[in-house]
Structure formats: C-alpha cells, structure tokens
Amino acid sequence: MAEIVIVASPAAAGVLVASEIVRLIESRPDAVLGLATGSTPLPVYEALRARIGGLDVSHVRGFALDEYVGIDPSHPQSYRSVITKEVVEPLGLDPDLIHTPNGAFATIEHAGEDYERAIAEAGGIDLQILGIGTSGHIGFNEPGSSFGSRTRVKTLIEQTRKDNARFFDSIDDVPMHCITQGLGTILKARHLFLLAFGEGKAAAVAGAVEGPVTSSLPGSAIQLHPHVTVVVDEAAASQLQYADYYRYAFANKPAWQGL
Ligand code: PGA
Numbered sequence: 001m002a003e004i005v006i007v008a009s010p011a012a013a014g015v016l017v018a019s020e021i022v023r024l025i026e027s028r029p030d031a032v033l034g035l036a037t038g039s040t041p042l043p044v045y046e047a048l049r050a051r052i053g054g055l056d057v058s059h060v061r062g063f064a065l066d067e068y069v070g071i072d073p074s075h076p077q078s079y080r081s082v083i084t085k086e087v088v089e090p091l092g093l094d095p096d097l098i099h100t101p102n103g104a105f106a107t108i109e110h111a112g113e114d115y116e117r118a119i120a121e122a123g124g125i126d127l128q129i130l131g132i133g134t135s136g137h138i139g140f141n142e143p144g145s146s147f148g149s150r151t152r153v154k155t156l157i158e159q160t161r162k163d164n165a166r167f168f169d170s171i172d173d174v175p176m177h178c179i180t181q182g183l184g185t186i187l188k189a190r191h192l193f194l195l196a197f198g199e200g201k202a203a204a205v206a207g208a209v210e211g212p213v214t215s216s217l218p219g220s221a222i223q224l225h226p227h228v229t230v231v232v233d234e235a236a237a238s239q240l241q242y243a244d245y246y247r248y249a250f251a252n253k254p255a256w257q258g259l
Pocket of ligand 1: 037038039040041131132133134137138139
C-alpha cells in the first residue's frame with residue numbers, strides 16, 4: 001500500500017517532498033519531474049526554492065499533468081503560464097526542458113499522443129507530484145476515467161470548474177475541456193507523491209487510500225502503484241481509518257528505507 005505521512009502543516013509537507021526532489025536531482029541531474037498545478041503543490045515549490053541554491057538544475061526536465069483546452073498559452077491561468085511562474089522561473093529551470101500538454105484547438109486531435117511520445121522519449125517520469133480534487137480526480141481524470149487511460153481530452157465536471165473558478169473572473173471563464181495525462185500515464189511514473197491539505201480533501205483522501213479501487217474515485221488508482229507516498233496534514237487525514245497506524249509506521253520507519 002501507499003506510505004501515508006501525516007504532517008503538521010502544508011509547509012512541512014513541502015519540505016519533505018522538496019528534500020526528496022533535491023536528493024533525486026543530486027543523484028540524477030537530468031531527472032524527470034511530473035509537475036502539478038493548483039494550490040496543493042505550492043509549498044513544495046516554495047521549499048524547493050529555499051533548497052535549490054548550489055544545485056545544478058540546468059538539466060532537470062519536467063512534464064505538467066494537464067492543461068486547459070483552447071486557452072491561450074499566454075493567459076495567466078493557462079497551466080503553461082502557471083508552471084512558468086511557479087516553477088520554471090523561481091527555480092531557474094530551462095523552459096525548453098519543461099513541457100505542458102498542448103491545448104491548442106488546431107492540433108488537439110494528436111496532442112495526447114504527442115505528449116505520451118515526449119514522456120517516453122524522456123525515459124518516463126521519475127517523480128510525480130499529485131494533488132487530488134474534491135471529486136477524487138488526479139490530474140484532470142474525473143470520475144469514470146479508465147485506469148488504462150493515456151493523455152487525452154476530458155470534459156471537466158461542474159464541481160471542478162467551481163473549484164477552479166477562484167483562479168478566473170467567473171466560472172464561465174473556466175474552460176470546459178482539458179487535456180490531461182491519463183491514469184495509465186500517471187501509474188507509469190516511478191514514484192508518486194500525492195499531497196492533500198484541509199478538511200475539504202479528507203473524503204477524497206480516505207477514498208483514494210482506503211476505499212475500493214474504483215474509477216468512480218480516480219485517486220484510488222494509486223493503490224495499484226508500487227511506490228506511492230501520500231503526504232497530508234491532520235485535516236486531510238481526518239477521515240483515515242488507520243491514521244494511528246500510519247503515524248506509528250512512519251515514526252518507526254527504518255532510516256535506510258528512505259521515502
Ligand atoms: P488544488 O487542486 O490543489 O487547487 O486543491 C487539486 C486538484 O484539483 O487536483
């Protein structure tokens with residue numbers, strides 16, 4: 001099963017995951033990171049900023065999970081812009097090595113295949129950062145997504161558009177469609193870090209970690225992956241049945257195991 005780490009705050013989660021990313025880049029300077037957008041990964045990027053000094057990140061490669069379809073890449077809420085602003089610029093990564101799915105209408109029919117090819121040519125993703133939506137989605141794989149799915153166009157559910165309306169002037173401005181790595185794509189990354197903070201994510205986290213493996217809760221796909229670290233704060237952990245066991249197991253973890 002996934003390893004569950006319950007931390008005191010999003011900042012503590014950020015430090016934990018950033019340490020692992022630094023360790024990875026130290027051992028593999030051209031590491032391939034799977035980058036997430038939204039509020040959840042921000043503490044990771046913030047902690048990385050503090051840790052990155054002295055580290056050569058010029059060869060680090062990255063693939064974002066998803067992008068809106070039809071949004072201008074220069075729009076401040078396109079995930080290309082968000083990744084540039086939150087990750088590429090502050091960390092000093094090479095923008096040519098950081099990819100987002102291409103949401104342009106003109107090439108959308110083959111954009112998924114193109115993205116899959118680019119990930120494969122990079123040798124696959126070493127470490128994938130994931131948030132989870134209140135719908136249980138990871139990436140933009142909404143309920144019903146196939147566990148074998150690859151990067152493709154999906155229709156956002158109304159709840160996700162509501163959740164993301166805070167980034168736009170109104171919900172009507174939130175695109176209806178997205179292009180997202182599939183659950184099958186995500187499951188191929190070598191190490192998954194799923195993060196969640198706050199009470200609003202507690203049900204989705206409990207479903208993903210302890211519920212049945214079901215496409216009705218796409219985050220439950222992580223139960224099929226051999227190397228998953230779930231990092232949650234107390235509020236997001238509040239519906240986990242075995243929280244005490246997870247705390248006990250992590251506190252007594254042999255140091256040689258690492259994360
Ligand atoms: P959030 O979104 O990090 O903004 O809460 C997570 C997600 O929708 O995957």
